[in-house]
Amino acid sequence: MLPTELLMFRVKAGIVEPRRLKPTTANLGLAQTLIETFEANIGRRRWELDDDLRTLEAGRQDFKVLRGLAHLLTNMSAFEAGGTVEPVHVRSKVFELAQAHVPSRKGATLILEQAARSLSQDHALSPAEVQASLYADLPDQQTLVAFDPPAPLELIHRFDLAQAQGMLYRAYELVITARRNEPARYKQLLKYLKFFGLMVTVEGDANFGFTLTLDGPTSLFGGTTRYGLAMAKFLPALLHVTKWDLSAALKPRKDLAWVDPGDDEWSFQLTSEDGYVSHYKPPEEHDSALESGFAERFAKTETPWTLEREVDLVPVPGGVILPDFRLVQGQRSVLVEIVGYWRPEYLRKKFELLRKAQRTDVIVCVSERLNLEKAGVDPSDFGDRVVWFKGVLNPRDVLAVAERVAQISS
Structure with a gap:
């Protein structure tokens, strides 16, 4: 999903409409460029990847789109601290040795040499490796070790869905009208409702549709955002149900200057015909x-x-x-x-x-x-x-x- 600052939407007559990307040549090209940038940075530090992304972003008016796509690709990546020794152990040893030296360039070199000898138990370490490991666990110093690249169109689909999910962050009520579907689809739906701590009340029949009203544990009501986050995580599961309509009541964002201060509630509407694509694994046709x-x-x-x-x-x-x-x-x-x-x-x-x-x-x-x-x-x-x-x-x-x-x- 996307952080709040990367969500793009407009509000018309109290109806929230999230930003969607058309699969144009330009958008597919941007997605491909970002994917290639992540692939090229495998084995490099995160700050190097961030530098490359800032270079791509320079001068672009659609920088929020680029940041949103990059954020999603980051979630498809694995970063690890480099080196053969835990950075916390390296820091502890270096700081211990530093207490016996007067701060100087020569003293720093000597400390690194002493730390290398002290820490070289299972693996021989050089002073340069000690220096590289010193803060290797900090986010910008971690190494990109694995990346599962999506296709450019898949990334655009993930971006669109992430924008829709973001609309549910501030949801406090969610009503789904579902018509006849395969049982496996419904069963997956209810499984995810339970997994994300959401309870459901079902009313209606197959001819007129079933109304599923989502509720949550009392502990969630203390923080609307936390409840909405659970709803947002649930949305990709709903996409596997073939015939449905969704209506969500949202708390307006008062932190935005363009929001009408008189707005007490926003509404977000979604249907199975809107063309969103789920990245959750579809259920099997038969459960057993x-x-x-x-x-x-x-x-x-x-x-x-x-x-x-x-x-x-x-x-x-x-x-x-x-x-x-x-x-x-x-x-x-x-x-x-x-x-x-x-x-x-x-x-x-x-x-x-x-x-x-x-x-x-x-x-x-x-x-x-x-x-x-x-x-x-x-x-x-x-x-x-x-x-x-x-x-x-x-x-x-x-x-x-x-x-x-x-x-x-x-």
Whole structure:
């Protein structure tokens, strides 16, 4: 992401619009030049890289763009302190020896020679190496040891996304409207919500859309920026969900001279159609071999039922259920949840949510290999909507239950 001072945006009628870079020849050329500059500085000190960047920046009106792109490339780089001896040990020895000498050029040379002899235990050190290691752990003295170069267009995409993420730094409310999506996409979304300490309340249905209202631990509310930072980190995960709209309420930045002092709230709007590109790894289509195997076997089964991966979010008190599949035949449909090999804590929460949902159109497929007794789980509450399986889940067993459940539900 980008620091606040590198964010570029405008505000029109209370709507915040972040700066985006068009993939023009000039912008792609600038991105390529910066990438090559970082590659050329591998093995050199950071201050040398900074000098090269300042040279590139000289006389440019779009210097904030250059600084923003360079900042992102820095995050793709690895810097380490040079030398074979820890700089803190070098400083300690040099300062200790310096106390016995009168400050002078000759004395400094003598100190470095003595320090080199004293520190040369596993590796022979020269006075020049001691001098180079003295402050090698300071940021500008660290060496660029690794750099993972992106393609120029990828860097521009990262810049655009970083600008959008920056709009969320001061967010205190975030509402997402999501329509039908693959369960793997929703599951990744909820995984990142939990990872970044954000809680979500889900309302709605598949026909009119699901509203996800993001909330956070009470400890986050003391600092709006910290809460907004968690939202910003979450945004790349949202981009993997295929159909959604986002609305964020922001605190206006009063530190900017051009901001209307009467503004009490800004709004940031984003949709899945805006063309932002995520750098987070996309989720797998299936969460497990159980799901992928079931889908493959179902495809070979002759049946009027259709197996869909786009499944409803099922809101329940205290959480949400994301069934693995939906079976559809005409106007009839049932949901399929596969419970495979999971920890006892997961099983308890899974079955608790299924009970709270009070949905009669959910088929629960349970592996006989699970130690449900140890987990304190009893699926008998779901009656004949339970399908037991051992090694593999047979689609015909699920279809038989689907016929019965669909008749009851309709």
